[in-house]
Amino acid sequence: MIEDLQERKAQARRVVRQLKKDYAGAECALNYETPFQLLIATILSAQCTDVRVNIVTKELFAKYPDADSMSRAPVKTLENLVKTTGFFRNKAKNIHAASRALADEFDGEVPKDLATLVALPGVGRKTANVVLGTAYGIPSGIVVDTHVGRLTKRLGLTDKGDAVQIERELMEVVPKKEWIDFSHRLIHHGRAVCAARKPKCEGCHFLKFCPQIGVV
DNA sequence: ATCCCGAGGG
DNA sequence: CCCTCTGGAT
Numbered sequence: 001m002i003e004d005l006q007e008r009k010a011q012a013r014r015v016v017r018q019l020k021k022d023y024a025g026a027e028c029a030l031n032y033e034t035p036f037q038l039l040i041a042t043i044l045s046a047q048c049t050d051v052r053v054n055i056v057t058k059e060l061f062a063k064y065p066d067a068d069s070m071s072r073a074p075v076k077t078l079e080n081l082v083k084t085t086g087f088f089r090n091k092a093k094n095i096h097a098a099s100r101a102l103a104d105e106f107d108g109e110v111p112k113d114l115a116t117l118v119a120l121p122g123v124g125r126k127t128a129n130v131v132l133g134t135a136y137g138i139p140s141g142i143v144v145d146t147h148v149g150r151l152t153k154r155l156g157l158t159d160k161g162d163a164v165q166i167e168r169e170l171m172e173v174v175p176k177k178e179w180i181d182f183s184h185r186l187i188h189h190g191r192a193v194c195a196a197r198k199p200k201c202e203g204c205h206f207l208k209f210c211p212q213i214g215v216v
Numbered sequence: 217a218t219c220c221c222g223a224g225g226g
Numbered sequence: 227c228c229c230t231c232t233g234g235a236t
Contacts, residue, residue, distance in 0.1 A: 029232080046233035052223070053232085086222040090234080124234050145232040163233085187232060196230060197226080 001159035002211070005172070008157060012173040014209045015155055019185040022205055026185040028134045031057060035135035036067050036102065036109040039120075040095050042127045048085040049094040056082055065106040070099035094122025114140050125164065133180040142170045143183035147190030154194065 002008045019026075029050040032038040037057070044053045060081045064070035070078075078092035085091060098120045101106055110131060111117055117128035126145055132138040142148070144163040148170075152158050158169040174182055193200050201207060 040234075043234090045222080045231085047231055048233095049224080049231050051231095084222060086231090087220050087233085088222075090220055094234085122234065126233060130232075143232075146230080147232065183232085190232090 001153075002156040004027070009173045011209065012170075015157070015206070016174065016178050016182065018206055018209075019182065019189065023185040023188045026181065026188045028130070028184060029187075031056065032135075033061070034066070035101075035131060036108070037061055037065070038135045039098070039110055039117075039127070039131050040070070041122070042097055042130045043098070044082055044085045044091055046087060046091070052085055056085055064099075067099045067102035070095065070149055071103045091122065097121040098123065110135070113138055129183075131177045133183075136182070139176050139179040139205065142167050142179050144170070145183070145187065146196070147187045148183050150196055151186050151190050153196050154210065154212045155206065194203060 002011055015084050016107070018083065028038070029159050030038065030041040030045060031054045031153070041053055041057050044056060060078075063081070063163075064073050065145060073096065074177070075092050078096055079088050082088050082091050082095070088183060100209050101120055102110065113130065114128050114132065117123050118125060119133060126143055129141045129143045132140040133143065142168045144152075149166055152166060152170060158166045160166045160169060170182075171179075189206070190196075201210075201212075204210070
């Protein structure tokens with residue numbers, strides 16, 4: 001990692017600038033129509049590609065578009081609908097319980113604060129930050145998923161392994177108004193270019209300020 | 217630290 | 227076969 005804070009901020013500015021150039025229109029890749037549906041899709045996205053989540057949610061949301069209907073669905077039915085996303089027993093149980101909590105305690109609406117969201121079953125900081133930022137435009141934190149963790153480490157913005165610690169370090173150097181787009185754009189870059197296994201460093205626009213030259 | 221878990225790539 | 231994919235709960 002880049003040790004000096006000012007230097008790390010400068011690096012963050014370079015990254016943000018390049019992300020804007022290359023991924024200006026980058027949005028959330030999950031399909032949804034309501035904050036509720038984004039919440040469910042994000043829970044399902046754990047250790048699973050967004051493409052597969054979108055395949056599953058098409059049918060899932062057609063049958064159960066809101067918290068009330070999903071809370072009434074048999075868990076077994078939900079298991080079958082989300083099976084191909086992996087962790088299907090946990091995910092089915094969680095989206096059912098979360099839907100019930102939303103229907104019972106929040107009139108089916110998705111809360112707009114981190115603490116309440118994180119209290120929902122199957123919802124951690126990452127999912128809560130996605131919903132707050134993407135559905136409500138509230139920059140409550142920075143979404144740190146597998147892509148954001150990997151890329152910010154390669155770019156020298158952090159050396160931590162824990163998602164919460166990575167988020168804290170990023171919040172120090174990335175301006176708040178950039179938080180929401182920052183993650184989405186990094187994720188796009190992570191998929192298209194800076195992949196985990198075989199990164200396409202040739203032709204990468206971030207190469208000129210990437211500490212990993214000749215390393216990865 | 218470990219478990220949950222399926223699909224696709226290499 | 228092994229690794230990775232928009233993690234969370236215990």
